[in-house]
Amino acid sequence: MSSEPAVASPLPTLQKNTPSRRSSRRLWWRPRIGARRYSDFLLRVVAMCIVLGGWQLASGSVSRVVLPSPLGCLRAADNLVTSGELSSAWVASLGNIGVAVGASTIVGLVLGIMLGRYSAVDSLTAPVFASVFLTPKIALLPIITLWLGYETNAKILFIFGFTLFEMLYTIRKGVKEVGRDYIEFGRSICLSEAAMIRKVILPSIWPYTLVGLRLSILHGLVGAVLAGFFLENSGIGGLVYESGSTFHTANLFVVIFSIMVVGLAISYGLSKLERQLVPWQRLGA
Amino acid sequence: MTISHIVRRPDRRRFLLGCIGIFCSLGAWQAAGSVWPTTISRPTRVVRELVSLGRSGDLLGMLGSSLLSLLIGAGAAVVLGIVIGLLAGRYRSVRTVLMPYVTCIYSVPFVAFVPLFVVWFGIGRTFVVVSATVAGTVVIIIPTTAGVVAASAKYGELGRSLCIPQLRLFWSVFLPAAVPYVLTGVRLAVERCLITVIVAEFLVGFNGLGLLLSDARSSLNADEVFAVAVATAVLGITFTSASTYVEHRFEGRLG
Numbered sequence: 001m002s003s004e005p006a007v008a009s010p011l012p013t014l015q016k017n018t019p020s021r022r023s024s025r026r027l028w029w030r031p032r033i034g035a036r037r038y039s040d041f042l043l044r045v046v047a048m049c050i051v052l053g054g055w056q057l058a059s060g061s062v063s064r065v066v067l068p069s070p071l072g073c074l075r076a077a078d079n080l081v082t083s084g085e086l087s088s089a090w091v092a093s094l095g096n097i098g099v100a101v102g103a104s105t106i107v108g109l110v111l112g113i114m115l116g117r118y119s120a121v122d123s124l125t126a127p128v129f130a131s132v133f134l135t136p137k138i139a140l141l142p143i144i145t146l147w148l149g150y151e152t153n154a155k156i157l158f159i160f161g162f163t164l165f166e167m168l169y170t171i172r173k174g175v176k177e178v179g180r181d182y183i184e185f186g187r188s189i190c191l192s193e194a195a196m197i198r199k200v201i202l203p204s205i206w207p208y209t210l211v212g213l214r215l216s217i218l219h220g221l222v223g224a225v226l227a228g229f230f231l232e233n234s235g236i237g238g239l240v241y242e243s244g245s246t247f248h249t250a251n252l253f254v255v256i257f258s259i260m261v262v263g264l265a266i267s268y269g270l271s272k273l274e275r276q277l278v279p280w281q282r283l284g285a
Numbered sequence: 286m287t288i289s290h291i292v293r294r295p296d297r298r299r300f301l302l303g304c305i306g307i308f309c310s311l312g313a314w315q316a317a318g319s320v321w322p323t324t325i326s327r328p329t330r331v332v333r334e335l336v337s338l339g340r341s342g343d344l345l346g347m348l349g350s351s352l353l354s355l356l357i358g359a360g361a362a363v364v365l366g367i368v369i370g371l372l373a374g375r376y377r378s379v380r381t382v383l384m385p386y387v388t389c390i391y392s393v394p395f396v397a398f399v400p401l402f403v404v405w406f407g408i409g410r411t412f413v414v415v416s417a418t419v420a421g422t423v424v425i426i427i428p429t430t431a432g433v434v435a436a437s438a439k440y441g442e443l444g445r446s447l448c449i450p451q452l453r454l455f456w457s458v459f460l461p462a463a464v465p466y467v468l469t470g471v472r473l474a475v476e477r478c479l480i481t482v483i484v485a486e487f488l489v490g491f492n493g494l495g496l497l498l499s500d501a502r503s504s505l506n507a508d509e510v511f512a513v514a515v516a517t518a519v520l521g522i523t524f525t526s527a528s529t530y531v532e533h534r535f536e537g538r539l540g
Binding site for chain 1: 298299302303304305306307309310324378381382385388389390392393394396397398400401403404405476479480483484487488495498501502505507510511513514517518520521522525526
């Protein structure tokens with residue numbers, strides 16, 4: 001992880017003028033040594049105080065339903081956490097997302113390798129897949145209701161619609177970008193197709209699988225929220241929906257905040273994991 | 286991942302195979318539909334349903350309503366996003382203060398905010414438009430800021446030494462330099478706005494595609510369900526391809 005050389009360089013290093021990738025990606029709340037970073041940190045703290053203060057003041061003059069006070073939100077958070085409502089909703093939703101992501105990893109790997117490896121299959125199916133991919137996934141909702149009703153299975157299928165394509169397209173891209181040299185070499189030593197996939201392609205697309213995993217979990221979160229709105233009102237989306245429709249705005253703030261935290265944790269955590277596991281590859285997306 | 290990996294310049298063989306693929310899947314759908322007509326409908330009946338929805342004026346009216354919300358919302362998002370992005374890109378302090386919040390909102394599934402907007406803005410068009418605007422603005426701010434940061438590193442000093450007034454610098458240097466970035470933002474924003482508009486309409490039953498989806502969900506009539514899904518798909522595909530096309534067009538020109 002540490003990119004600093006172990007032996008101190010004899011030359012004085014210009015801390016400020018060496019743009020390091022790491023410093024720009026550092027979490028925003030961690031103060032850095034160095035005047036500029038420190039003033040940034042102070043600025044952020046001051047701004048946050050102003051936002052919180054303004055919020056507290058504004059909440060005094062309007063109804064609790066429109067804008068609950070920060071303290072009210074804390075109280076609501078305490079209630080939701082101690083009653084276990086928040087955690088059980090998250091457990092249900094994350095379970096659904098887990099099943100959907102697991103299924104889309106398997107399907108995505110199989111289909112992605114097929115599409116990436118055989119260009120005829122790819123050309124044949126590209127328009128069909130692309131049109132489903134570009135459809136706002138919410139359009140699948142009535143279809144899924146028609147097939148499976150409103151229960152857990154319907155939710156999982158709906159979330160699967162969000163997760164599959166992220167996985168599929170990332171893996172397909174990975175398979176297409178496997179080095180020509182490796183393929184040629186594999187062919188020249190007469191690797192069978194199965195061996196080629198197992199020994200050449202699978203190891204090379206491993207970083208892409210990780211990226212696909214991150215993207216599909218994040219999209220699965222969107223699916224889980226929407227599933228809670230429009231299918232059975234359970235899980236984290238259901239909690240948002242119910243807090244909103246019963247005008248418990250403080251609860252609504254808390255639940256949205258928890259979604260924010262989970263979203264950030266997943267995206268930072270998994271991209272950190274990607275950097276740890278495949279440090280040689282910098283993948284965008 | 287970008288759309289450009291999926292929608293690419295057609296070559297002849299790909300195009301032909303693609304057409305065959307579409308026809309085969311439509312054929313398969315038709316065949317399967319005659320076995321289970323109440324579960325998966327079939328293309329011919331979907332077309333008939335679409336025509337009858339179109340005749341009764343439902344489809345066009347709803348589509349128009351959704352488009353209106355989408356255009357107002359996305360337009361406002363573009364203006365707001367560019368203004369905020371220019372300021373954040375140019376002034377470090379603005380960036381420092383603003384970016385954590387933008388990142389936070391960006392990383393949440395935006396649909397989670399929609400019930401909050403119901404509480405604040407009611408269930409009318411204001412609510413739909415505001416939801417779409419906020420959804421789009423956040424997506425435009427991020428790339429625009431990146432573009433302006435790059436441009437001001439390149440031209441900021443030059444502008445200052447030539448004593449170009451600040452406003453002029455924004456208008457004739459930073460804005461043009463940031464256009465390719467803004468367009469990336471716009472493409473993402475259009476998708477997000479469209480989804481937000483549909484979800485918002487669906488949630489409160491406001492006139493639009495969302496309401497059609499909501500009706501179809503409760504009717505459980507296979508033909509209607511699939512017809513509405515196809516209409517939504519067509520709208521989604523049209524908008525995403527159009528914005529991708531515009532983005533690529535300008536990317537080529539401004540490089």
